Amino acid sequence: MRFGLTEEQELLQATLREFAAKELPAPRLREIFDAGSGWNEALWRSAAGVGLQGLAVPERYGGAGLELLELALAFEVLGEAAMPGPFLGHALAGLALSRGGSDAQRERWLPKLASGEAIGALAIAESGDAWDPAEWSAALDGGAVRGTKQLVDHAAIADVLVVGVAGGGLALVERGANGVHIDPIDGLDRTRALARVDLDGAAAEALPGGREVADAVCDAGRILLAADSFGAAWKLIEMTVEYTLTREQFGTLLAQFQSVKHEIANLAAETEPMRGLFWYAAHAFDHLPAESAAAASAAKAHVTDRAVHVSRQVIELHGGIGFTWESDVQFWAKRVLFDRSWLGGPRAHRERLAMLENW
């Protein structure tokens, strides 16, 4: 029996933390954040150097063949680092292909996705907060897809879009295909880059895997967002510990004030218990299919919601500086707001959880 990380899993996180510390020092993160596109090619290439893009791609296609649990542990570190770039959609596009693609589709895309040479994105949301496969209406007909997809992360630089279509299926649309119009959106979280994608009869190739694959891809995304938020929440707490141990008022360290110490303790007491929640959801995704959907919604709803709470308390604890553009706190505060809304907000996932539990 083991519900804890193995040495290999700890090593994976340590390696990624080292990568993030080296390649994404605070000034560089700020530079990318200020530029506003979330995209930095050099960073993407150095991530490929540590194999980040291929973690969950099967080994025969050049990936590391790891499970969602390891991918979630990686996303915890990405959240800690507020890592900019298309990692989320890329990982989910890869998952859609490895679970639902034909042999030919896998051969064509997975090696390039694993190496980071090609970038994948997931285009599923439609207007009205319609994230769930049951709500998709984009029409796939005779090899062409029509419809509008909202809030697609890093669509503008993606080589391949995995598009959700009516009936809960998925289809591939390639970069530069006729009838694809991409309009960038000025997003809140500038470590991500949202765009609207209009598909006006664009050439599309259905993935043979059906609704089940789409559901799994969405659940995987929910778990990865929970992991990302968990990492971000702890990062915010640590920043606050550090800040209150240096900043003085009334002739003493902020951390010496019980009101400050207790607030930080409250945040830690609420955050640490969520670690097992996203671990469990990832483990269920890999090995306990009957529990997987409920565990994913629970993790998504709870971790992202509470991480947003943490971010707001942390900004207060930083005082006026926390409210400025100059303060790094905003990187994570906005990151967790993205995590909270993308793929459906807490309210929707709590209702889904209630349904799945047959309440």
Place this chain on the structure above:
Amino acid sequence: MDLSFGPEYEVFREEVRAFLAEAWPAGSGGQESEPAAQKRFITAAAERGYLYRSIPKRYGGSEQPFDPLRETILTEEFERSGAPWQLGYQGVGMVVPTLLEVGADWQREKFIAPTLRGDFVWCQGYSEPGAGSDLASLRSPARLEGDEWVINGHKIWTSDADHATHMFGMFRTEPDAPKHGGISYLLLEMDQPGIDVRPLRQLTGATHFFEVFFTDVRAPADWIVGERGQGWQVSRVNLKHERNLGGGSLARNRFRRLLDLARRTPLHGRPALEDPLVRDRLAALDCHVRCLETMTLRKVSATYNDEEGKVGLPTLVNKLYGSQVGEQLVQLAYDLIGADGLLAPTDSSWAGGSGERSNTDWIDEYLYSLAGRIAAGSSNIQRNVIGERGLGLPRDLRSGDVRPRS
């Protein structure tokens, strides 16, 4: 991750279930409060090696090898059936492990077996009117006169003092030593002149706590556990191997009862469970309970795999977080019962058990959850511990550090 315990353990779980189904059948009504039935059950469970596992056979325990997975199965199954674990928490949970850890041989021989049988009932003499969170400032004195301790002073919040046969407590035996160093851990008999037990009525209306006044109360000189002046350290010794693997299954069972309440309580002519707001709150609570369950899993795993260093923070936050979740849970129950919340509570929480709760039982639980913030280290003390030991924040200013304004 590997959540399976393995076939050997599943067989064990089946055995435990079969035993409980026969020895503590569900809905056996009234059985819980019947001491004789409890004793019979406890004895039978201990004989099978289900209880008193870390206690040697010669002291009346079942002396089983330490096994966190078996402990977990027992916790879950006993919790589910509402069966009792022990006769008196204070004795089995506190005195016995303390004696096993630091007691003299003769003390173990004399006190442990009768405690396990329920013949010795213990109460705890720690808190005093002037020593709550700042427990080490306690003042009740004990001085050695010939071969006896002579004890005076005043203890408070003493549960079971009305029927306890013995008390274990901390008393100031070295008045000139510094605060923590002047305390000794003494045992004494309750049935003797000079002991005056007065009830404290709680805001629930029930009386489970007492005040104990001492006037030249006597205890034999060798009824001291550990050395003179070491009472503070002795009191920190706690139950290491039983039932401290976290409260996940307890929270899950309470949540199931809450769900039952939402099913049978009408709201706008429909079961409350169908109301969107109620569903939202239930789902949010379910997430918290999942957090507690997985935190328990982490602790079980760490114990099983000898990685206890990895669950330091979960251990520190468990009490604060668990009590907050518990409070949210009974808050929802209280909201669900609506105007019944105007009624006086039934005195039921203290009895425990897993039976169905009436609305007035829920009121008692609602009020009782307040005690969770206070007992066994108040929430604000927990916050200090989490901040200082868990996050490396500075210690509070102590009384000695505070200088009067000039």
